[in-house]
Amino acid sequence: DAGVTQSPTHLIKTRGQQVTLRCSPKSGHDTVSWYQQALGQGPQFIFQYYEEEERQRGNFPDRFSGHQFPNYSSELNVNALLLGDSALYLCASSDGRPSYEQYFGPGTRLTVT
């Protein structure tokens, strides 16, 4: 049973560019959450998708947007990249019922130069 997968593993972008990160949830999971983890910090919640809708959003600007597909996979898009967007981007999946755990993927390391 494959766990949460993310692609790409890492990438380097230039300030002002746009980036798309991808996530496939663990089998049987229908809810995907995205987190940003800066170096030396804990993950910070960006948003959560359930039934192809954004269910909850953290304190991130509109430059961060997402999408969930009918097969429950998800994309995170970041426009107009800033140096401060350099971080490990983590995807977590869960069964959408409240009491269930979130399982994380390996992350995508984004470097903005």
Add this chain to the structure above:
Amino acid sequence: QKEVEQDPGPLSVPEGAIVSLNCTYSNSAFQYFMWYRQYSRKGPELLMYTYSSGNKEDGRFTAQVDKSSKYISLFIRDSQPSDSATYLCAMSARGGGSEKLVFGKGTKLTVNP
């Protein structure tokens, strides 16, 4: 005041020691408490998941929650060099399945052979 406070360490112990990791929180709505282990440049791995107050044991790991003090702990018995990682506490009000997790900064642990 941050919602979740965690001493970032670093913490260095000899092999076989008992390790105590702690977090405090300010949001009394939190009901679900988790501990994740994160190896360098990897995604967080769920270790323990507890609801409300009390203790939960899993092998060498014990999680404690004291809601009256807004204080949670993770104990590692007979620590091994393979336990060397960053340990993140996380919590939520309604459970990770349908809601964001709020993380501490993480405590970096090194177990020396």
